[in-house]
Amino acid sequence: MSSVAEIRTLTTPQELFEAAAEVVVRTANAAVEQSGRFTIALSGGSTPKSLFHLLATNARTSLPWDRTFFFWGDERHVPPTDPESNYRMADEAMLSKIPVAAANVFRVPAENPDAGAAAEAYEQMLRKFFALSPGQMPRFDLILLGMGPDGHTASLFPGTAALAEKSRLVVANWVEKFKTHRITFTLPVLNAAGCVAFLVSGTDKAPALKAVLEGDAPGEQYPSKLVEPTEGKLLWLVDRAAASELSSGN
Numbered sequence: 405m406s407s408v409a410e411i412r413t414l415t416t417p418q419e420l421f422e423a424a425a426e427v428v429v430r431t432a433n434a435a436v437e438q439s440g441r442f443t444i445a446l447s448g449g450s451t452p453k454s455l456f457h458l459l460a461t462n463a464r465t466s467l468p469w470d471r472t473f474f475f476w477g478d479e480r481h482v483p484p485t486d487p488e489s490n491y492r493m494a495d496e497a498m499l500s501k502i503p504v505a506a507a508n509v510f511r512v513p514a515e516n517p518d519a520g521a522a523a524e525a526y527e528q529m530l531r532k533f534f535a536l537s538p539g540q541m542p543r544f545d546l547i548l549l550g551m552g553p554d555g556h557t558a559s560l561f562p563g564t565a566a567l568a569e570k571s572r573l574v575v576a577n578w579v580e581k582f583k584t585h586r587i588t589f590t591l592p593v594l595n596a597a598g599c600v601a602f603l604v605s606g607t608d609k610a611p612a613l614k615a616v617l618e619g620d621a622p623g624e625q626y627p628s629k630l631v632e633p634t635e636g637k638l639l640w641l642v643d644r645a646a647a648s649e650l651s652s653g654n
């Protein structure tokens with residue numbers, strides 16, 4: 405693991421979300437001070453919902469919303485109105501409650517029936533926003549990630565094709581167990597970030613967390629292991645339940 409991971413264990417899920425909100429506020433204000441803007445990629449699933457709620461309430465006045473630009477690390481292949489949509493979850497929990505311009509929100513066009521075309525379109529959005537030259541990767545100030553009980557992150561699932569991608573920024577990744585494509589950032593994008601923060605809560609995640617942080621199984625089996633920012637910070641915010649099998653006694 406090239407970047408030294410900081411692992412912080414919080415006693416309860418609520419403390420985990422409060423710690424995560426502090427990380428978002430701190431990173432946002434530092435980024436705006438340094439470059440005039442804050443670029444964040446949101447994670448999906450259920451875990452970040454309470455964080456988004458906190459950012460839209462308690463932390464609402466501490467964030468430079470007008471200088472904040474939102475992206476998604478992955479999306480389900482569904483329209484933004486679908487209950488499965490990561491965009492919809494973030495919109496309901498946070499975006500619809502904060503003073504952010506629609507022009508600052510870059511969602512995955514996952515309503516496109518062609519998942520490959522949706523991924524390509526999102527890649528072009530990133531290339532344009534970050535004014536990338538060929539071969540260059542975007543440097544997000546902060547990428548939020550979750551982890552599944554199988555060790556997947558974003559929509560980089562064990563044994564899937566996207567794990568081998570070296571040059572694309574966004575791909576449509578076929579996930580056999582769900583019989584669907586997911587649109588996901590690739591590892592080069594995750595590993596080019598200034599800071600990657602994993603939020604992991606619950607006992608169902610404990611075996612995978614142990615395998616990722618302490619095990620010697622290959623990354624193809626536990627893709628969260630492959631997240632190693634080359635010139636960035638790697639932060640694991642986990643609650644006591646998720647950390648329950650760590651021998652480090654975190």
Ligand code: 6PG
Pocket residue numbers: 447448449450451452478479480490549550551552556557558559
């Ligand atoms: C998604 C996510 C995915 C998620 C994990 C954990 O679209 O589902 O981006 O990577 O973070 O599956 O999900 P939970 O937070 O629901 O456990």
